[in-house]
Amino acid sequence: MSAAEAPTDVPVADLPSGAPIPSSIPPPTADSSSSSPPSSNNSSKAAPRLPLSFLLSAPSRLDAFIAHLNRCMQTPSGADAVLQFVCYTSRLSSALLASLAGHVLARRSASELVALALALPSRATAILFTTAAAAAASPAVVVVPTGGVRAGAETAAARAALLLSARLKALSGLCSEARTITRLWALLGLYFWARSLVLETAASLSSTSSSSGDEKQGTAAAAAHPRKSLGEHLVAWAQLLGCLGFQVLENGAYLSSRGVLGWGPEAQARAGVWSVRAWGVFVGLEIGRLAAQLSSPDGRARLAAAGELDASRKTLARNLAWAPLVVHWGGGGYLPDAAVGLLGCVPGTIGMRDLWKKTAA
Numbered sequence: 001m002s003a004a005e006a007p008t009d010v011p012v013a014d015l016p017s018g019a020p021i022p023s024s025i026p027p028p029t030a031d032s033s034s035s036s037p038p039s040s041n042n043s044s045k046a047a048p049r050l051p052l053s054f055l056l057s058a059p060s061r062l063d064a065f066i067a068h069l070n071r072c073m074q075t076p077s078g079a080d081a082v083l084q085f086v087c088y089t090s091r092l093s094s095a096l097l098a099s100l101a102g103h104v105l106a107r108r109s110a111s112e113l114v115a116l117a118l119a120l121p122s123r124a125t126a127i128l129f130t131t132a133a134a135a136a137a138s139p140a141v142v143v144v145p146t147g148g149v150r151a152g153a154e155t156a157a158a159r160a161a162l163l164l165s166a167r168l169k170a171l172s173g174l175c176s177e178a179r180t181i182t183r184l185w186a187l188l189g190l191y192f193w194a195r196s197l198v199l200e201t202a203a204s205l206s207s208t209s210s211s212s213g214d215e216k217q218g219t220a221a222a223a224a225h226p227r228k229s230l231g232e233h234l235v236a237w238a239q240l241l242g243c244l245g246f247q248v249l250e251n252g253a254y255l256s257s258r259g260v261l262g263w264g265p266e267a268q269a270r271a272g273v274w275s276v277r278a279w280g281v282f283v284g285l286e287i288g289r290l291a292a293q294l295s296s297p298d299g300r301a302r303l304a305a306a307g308e309l310d311a312s313r314k315t316l317a318r319n320l321a322w323a324p325l326v327v328h329w330g331g332g333g334y335l336p337d338a339a340v341g342l343l344g345c346v347p348g349t350i351g352m353r354d355l356w357k358k359t360a361a
Helices: 030-035 052-056 058-072 076-105 110-119 122-136 149-209 215-224 230-257 265-295 297-305 309-332 337-358
Strands: none
Touching (some): 058 076, 058 337, 076 337, 149 230, 230 265, 265 297, 265 309, 297 309
């Protein structure tokens, strides 16, 4: 019903209309409003809009984000945390995109796959055949007839996903290499770690052999600053030796791959495997040490008194995520790329969150 066909006793304001009602029109009476249909303006809500203040503050928020990220990159440990986060998130994203594209392309014919492979870069072609073969092995995959707008759109989307997957995988490899270059100087930190262990061990031996001093004062000092036991010293030394073996072998393999040292390809491969196994010594001992402390009420109390309880739990979570990766890189090779990226995201995300909070303005 239009406004011209409406009865004269019904106010115009009661008719459904998309135009705003002028304020000069008197409000309807109670009788007429109760019998009239509801207005469309009241029944439908307006589309949400971004407030102007939000849009105007976007440049300042972007500036604050860039400044915060710059603070994260000011130290070597902070830069390594950022690179680690980018490395494993990009690797996980690459694996997921490749898997999705593989499931789409597994239903295509061999001629289509060959034509697509010829149009892709070499890195994306390798991902194409790997993911398509893995997806085709699934019993649920059925080759469907090609042609049509939908099939062409799916193939184009899969091609774009493969290209993005290859670029993300290259980004992950670049971040990993950058971290390896940074770790070339880690032997300096291991030297200071070894020096501190030597001083701690010497102090512990001298305090054990010394019998002078009041017994009560010695008990109070031991409670305030508990000394490490012989087992804790042995664990620390074993962890140091594991990290030393890892760093020496990794540095030798990487420098040889760049022509700085003279190790051959086979020696580089063996050094890479044994470097991961040496790092696995540190990871395994760290898991055992932290699990023993966190499972004991006295250990949790000491960590809580030192303010290290939350940090110890995070360290345990990181090393539990590293453990299957150590087995994978140390010779097993049983994990797919998606699992490697997902497990690597655990320590990467924990480290990035802690760094982001630590560098907050």
